[in-house]
Amino acid sequence: MAVALLDSVVDELTAICGPDHVFTGRSATFNRARVPAPFPVHKWDEHVPSAVVLPTSAHQVSEVVKMANRHRIPVVPRAGATGLTDGAVPLRHGIVVDVKLMNQILDLDHENRTVTVGPGINMLKLNEELRKHGYIYPDNPASYPCSLVGGRIGTSGWSLIGARYGHTRDLVISFEIVLPTGEIVRVGDGGGRTVRKSSSGYQLKHLFMGHQGTLGIVTEATLELVPRPEAEFSAFFAYGDYMDAWRATGDLARSGVATLAGVVLFDEWKLAYLRRDDEAYIPQPESIKGVIACASYGNADEVRIGAKRLLRIGNASGGVYLGDEISQGDWASRHDRYATPQHGRTRDGQVALMSWHCEDASIPYSELPAVREEWHAIAAKLRERFDMFDDWGMFAYTNGAFKPWGDYLTEIDIGIWETRWDEETWAAWVDAKRELARVSIEHGGSISACHGSCREGEVDLVPAELGGGFEVMKTIKRGLDPNNIMNPGKYLLDQAYEEA
Ligand SMILES: Cc1cc2nc3c(=O)[nH]c(=O)nc-3n(C[C@H](O)[C@H](O)[C@H](O)COP(=O)(O)OP(=O)(O)OC[C@H]3O[C@@H](n4cnc5c(N)ncnc54)[C@H](O)[C@@H]3O)c2cc1C
Known part of the structure; x- marks a missing residue:
């Protein structure tokens, strides 16, 4: 259950932030317990903050932190709460500092x-x-x-x-x-x-x-x-074979086109999911086993010339250009497709309140095909054991800035019927999560390209990924946060204090 703060502490928070910007009620605190990543709704209570504050200045934030430090109360910063690695989940209750009002x-x-x-x-x-x-x-x-x-x-x-x-x-x-x-x-x-x-x-x-x-x-x-870019170009190509699409992805990423903004490769599991998701714009037939999208931005002259080269590479690699409507329309919907994280389709295509795990590893280009096999095998085991899980497919996206050919942000999306969690399914999920992370590291990758690696399961392997770097992290954490008040419990950093 939420741990109540002393009245005197709530009074201090109110004196700092003002009475309208301090909340201890059920709705304000329960709503700030979770994030859209798969969340153990069956034990929601364990992560409810004791109070929420919405400061309006750096001075107020500083005073809240000083006060929390004096009383040894955990403090968790929270922004849009869209993070997918549980970063804004208050593992030890305490005070959530929601920065939404500092939006000028x-x-x-x-x-x-x-x-x-x-x-x-x-x-x-x-x-x-x-x-x-x-x-x-x-x-x-x-x-x-x-x-x-x-x-x-x-x-x-x-x-x-x-x-x-x-x-x-x-x-x-x-x-x-x-x-x-x-x-x-x-x-x-x-x-x-x-x-x-x-x-x-x-x-x-x-x-x-x-x-x-x-x-x-x-x-x-x-x-x-x-x-502001004068021009934007996007092109989608379809392939009958995943390996052909993978090779073409590398060709496009290495094209040297200076306006290239990204290349993304969808596999057939992702295409199958999109086919039965009526929000999707690319219902390709089952014979298509891979689709690539690429995009380029910049001055009109440069984009026009770069586009010719990208189209040439796509066609030469055996890709079928999917036409302007799909190419432009699908790219334009890139912010909408996942805008409601808690949506989904069951295996038989019914709309369901499902949440969405997205693995987000950095994987070297050469390893993408092997990682794909191993990740789908992990998802298949979960699907076999429990019908609350589904495999929503994979994509790989150019990851490096300015030199996009090396590693790829590689996602496997696993649909999860969250209201069905219990101790057994949660434990199986955490094991699967750890396995996905293990595969990434074994293939020379990183557990996370963008979300972070704090989730249960994957976090166990952070020391293995970082080696001696993890020891440095612990030293820095202890030095800057002697009382372990700032988002405690994340990244196994409690170890820094246990050892001390
Ligand atoms: C539909 C959807 C699509 C997504 N697509 C992408 C994507 O394309 N690329 C990508 O990178 N991510 C993506 N994500 C993940 C998420 O949006 C990002 O991780 C984002 O950066 C989190 O920002 P937020 O404001 O929601 O932060 P929160 O979730 O509130 O916080 C994230 C972390 O930052 C900390 N934090 C928050 N505010 C502060 C602060 N002021 N000071 C210090 N620490 C702070 C929190 O404690 C937490 O650990 C997606 C998520 C969803 C739900």
Whole structure:
């Protein structure tokens, strides 16, 4: 059950944030217990925060953290709550700091091409404003309308057009963060708020990128602006054989086309799922075993010439161009397809309230076919044992910024009928999750390309993936957060305190 805070602590929170911005009621706290990743709804109570605060300034965040530190109360930052690795789930109850009200555009610097914002703004709203000035902020996840800048930094997010413009780590220039002891510092590449390259001191921006709220709370960020693209091109190709599609994916990614924003390969399991999902735009026949999408953005002249090369490569690789309507329409729906995470189709095609696990490993290009086999085998075992699981297929997406040919963000989506969880099915799921992660590491990959690796099961293998780096993580955590108040229980970092 939720652990009640002392009245005096709630009074202190109210004095800091104001009476309208502190909540201890059932609905406010239960709704901030979960995220869209498969959640153990049968033991929801275990993760309910004791209080929720919605601060409006860095000063308020700092005062909340100082107070929590004095009383040794856990603090969990929460932004859009779309994170898929349980990062914003309060494992030890405590205070959730919801940053949604810190959603202002604070400064638009035309000369240096930057925008400074609060952590609670989402990319859709931000770009609505920026477009008027001829810019965009090109961090473009599928969760574009609902994830927020603070959470993008907390997870070190991945962008659908990252091959062209980079990912969150490339696009956030510097940010202000409240450390676990309450100090407010600014980190970037060197000291200047808008400096893109510096060799001064440690590159602290990267330390605080993807920390899942374990090292502090971001209260402001300065972001990169790029000219609003004049042109956008997308092309879809179909293949009768997965291996042909895999080879063509590599050819397109290595094409050297400077405007290339991404290449994605869907396998036949994914196509089967889309075929019975009436929201999908590409109901391809069963003879199609792989579909590739590629996209390019930039100045009209450059995009036009690059498009010719991409079409030539697609056709030469045996792909069948699926036409302008599918190519443009499906690409345009990239933010909508998963917009409601809790939806799905059962195996016989019925609409059902199913949640969606998406594995998001980084896998070297050469290993994609083997990983595909092993992951589908893991999903098949789950399906055989329990009818609450389904295999919704895989895709592989260019992962590297600017040099997209190396590793791929590789997803297997597993549909889960969440209301059917019990101890047995949850345990089987955690085992499967660990197995999926093991396969990624054995093939020279990383457990996560964008969501993080905090979920039960996979987190057990983080020390194996990082080796000595995990020891460094523990030292840093203990040094910055001596009382383990900042999002405790994540990334096995409690070990840092047990050992001490
Ligand atoms: C439909 C859908 C599609 C998705 N597509 C993508 C995609 O294409 N690319 C991608 O990268 N991800 C994707 N995701 C995952 C998710 O959107 C990202 O991980 C996103 O970056 C999380 O942002 P958020 O604002 O929702 O953060 P939250 O879920 O609220 O938080 C994420 C983590 O950051 C921490 N955090 C939150 N705010 C702060 C702060 N101010 N300071 C410090 N730490 C903080 C939290 O404690 C947590 O650990 C998708 C998710 C969904 C549901």
